[in-house]
Amino acid sequence: MTKEEIKELINSAETAELGFIDSIGMPQIRRVFCTCHKGIGNHLISTNTSSMHVQEILKNDKACLYFADSNKFQCVCLIGQAIFHQESFYRELLWHEGDEIYYPKGVTDEDYCVIEFIAQKGRTYASLGTSDITQEMLENWDGGADWIGPA
């Protein structure tokens, strides 16, 4: 997959699968809303502080983020680190009108947090074959990029 194809896949996805390792060392997956991106390697996910995946990520930040388009047979698996944020910058960037349904106290609700995913490498899967995304490629591609989204 070309850089443009990867970007298009990520930017058109509404959700992604977050992979992490739980406290007994088992892999786990959660589907998450992921609509705020900085280049190809950096992504923001708004979620509940109390949720199991956030609690596990606080103990072990190794994570992967998987974007897939079944119709196009295109998938990207990014491997890296998941970072917990409750600073207003991140909270406000991802806050939507109506999010009070999930976080009754609003944008400062202690149960509202943002997970930042930072890729170190990745791999793409398409009908024409697989290919690696290296850290060097990510640095070249993402230099100067800023947060885009959510729509």
Next chain:
Amino acid sequence: MTKEEIKELINSAETAELGFIDSIGMPQIRRVFCTCHKGIGNHLISTNTSSMHVQEILKNDKACLYFADSNKFQCVCLIGQAIFHQESFYRELLWHEGDEIYYPKGVTDEDYCVIEFIAQKGRTYASLGTSDITQEMLENWDGGADWIGPA
């Protein structure tokens, strides 16, 4: 989610996400075809022996299998073990006419293998909330079940 809802979600899925841990200890995800099930806890996946996820699973069998229906807001994450098979029983059970495209030497092609996923526990996610699937529940639910599928 009730047992019947979990069964319906799994049986109607064409693909699932397989989570595993690679040789440097990072979580990874692959979308796999998963249409052969024994009860709720046992699933078969046909895939390429040479693929990275099979090679990693041979070194570390800890895995998870994630089924999701975005329209119904229902997800099931099963946690357990991934076992590599090349016995004819499994190869023949999952072989489809036309699979020669992927495995030119046919059902005995050394690059054709079957991954059996055996759940030890799990967790369900739905709009009404989350709930645990325990090993005891799996044993009660799946007693006497046989392989069903692929369609």
